[in-house]
Amino acid sequence: xxxxxxxxxxxxxxxxxxxxxxxxxxxxxxxxxxxxxxxxxxxxxxxxxxxxxxxxxxxxxxxxxxxxxxxxxxxxxxxxxxxxxxxxxxxxxxxxxxxxxxxxxxxxxxxxxxxxxxxxxxxxxxxxxxxxxxxxxxxxxxxxxxxxxxxxxxxxxxxxxxxxxxxxxxxxxxxxxxxxxxxxxxxxxxxxxxxxxxxxxxxxxxxxxxxx
Amino acid sequence: xxxxxxxxxxxxxxxxxxxxxxxxxxxxxxxxxxxxxxxxxxxxxxxxxxxxxxxxxxxxxxxxxxxxxxxxxxxxxxxxxxxxxxxxx
Numbered sequence: 001x002x003x004x005x006x007x008x009x010x011x012x013x014x015x016x017x018x019x020x021x022x023x024x025x026x027x028x029x030x031x032x033x034x035x036x037x038x039x040x041x042x043x044x045x046x047x048x049x050x051x052x053x054x055x056x057x058x059x060x061x062x063x064x065x066x067x068x069x070x071x072x073x074x075x076x077x078x079x080x081x082x083x084x085x086x087x088x089x090x091x092x093x094x095x096x097x098x099x100x101x102x103x104x105x106x107x108x109x110x111x112x113x114x115x116x117x118x119x120x121x122x123x124x125x126x127x128x129x130x131x132x133x134x135x136x137x138x139x140x141x142x143x144x145x146x147x148x149x150x151x152x153x154x155x156x157x158x159x160x161x162x163x164x165x166x167x168x169x170x171x172x173x174x175x176x177x178x179x180x181x182x183x184x185x186x187x188x189x190x191x192x193x194x195x196x197x198x199x200x201x202x203x204x205x206x207x208x209x210x211x212x
Numbered sequence: 213x214x215x216x217x218x219x220x221x222x223x224x225x226x227x228x229x230x231x232x233x234x235x236x237x238x239x240x241x242x243x244x245x246x247x248x249x250x251x252x253x254x255x256x257x258x259x260x261x262x263x264x265x266x267x268x269x270x271x272x273x274x275x276x277x278x279x280x281x282x283x284x285x286x287x288x289x290x291x292x293x294x295x296x297x298x299x300x301x
Contacts, residue, residue: 024234026265030241096233119241
């Protein structure tokens with residue numbers, strides 16, 4: 001049985017429920033048609049990250065298929081927010097074109113894969129299958145991140161979060177229970193990895209990459 | 213280190229690529245479905261979406277050409293571009 005309205009589509013014939021987060025009507029309709037007849041069923045369609053957060057709660061999908069450019073947030077930010085809220089749903093991030101460092105950004109956010117919106121049904125289904133089976137599926141057409149832009153360690157990310165909240169090095173040291181010198185070293189490492197020279201730039205760049 | 217101008221240019225290029233790629237993806241995707249399936253609903257929906265995507269792509273190209281035409285720097289850069297296969301003197 002199939003029910004449908006402006007917000008959600010449900011098809012009980014499939015096996016793996018997928019929540020699609022995509023703001024473009026044309027792409028949404030293609031994905032809906034592409035999934036028909038496969039083992040995947042639509043748990044719902046969200047147009048924004050805010051809608052997705054709500055639908056995740058209500059529909060409890062097995063997988064997320066998320067566009068990177070959403071009107072209210074980046075797809076990487078949505079995946080990270082959901083993970084931080086304790087909802088670690090396997091996620092596949094989509095982009096219209098190949099972007100340098102996108103696989104690393106997606107991995108940093110906690111996604112299990114990336115797929116280019118190439119219009120090929122087999123590519124989309126293959127990527128969804130890999131993620132559903134617990135293996136990663138990062139599209140190799142995204143060029144690797146430039147050297148010097150490596151991922152942040154959990155400790156570095158913690159420091160960056162405190163810096164973004166306005167903490168001084170001394171306050172960060174006190175919060176984390178480490179020495180001032182350790183914080184200085186961690187901040188210097190963050191600058192190198194993000195390719196920046198100032199704290200404000202580091203925070204802006206981290207937001208840009210969906211690290212915060 | 214990348215300057216703010218580099219980042220702004222990268223972002224603008226990424227948006228432009230997205231504007232052009234999305235309808236192209238739709239055309240390719242719906243054409244593939246049209247080719248692979250022969251039910252009436254897919255035929256109707258896919259063909260309507262292909263036409264719609266072609267219109268959208270055409271409008272995006274028109275906007276792009278208008279923008280390029282207004283910029284001396286871009287017009288100058290275009291004099292360096294030749295169609296694939298055309299010999300440079």
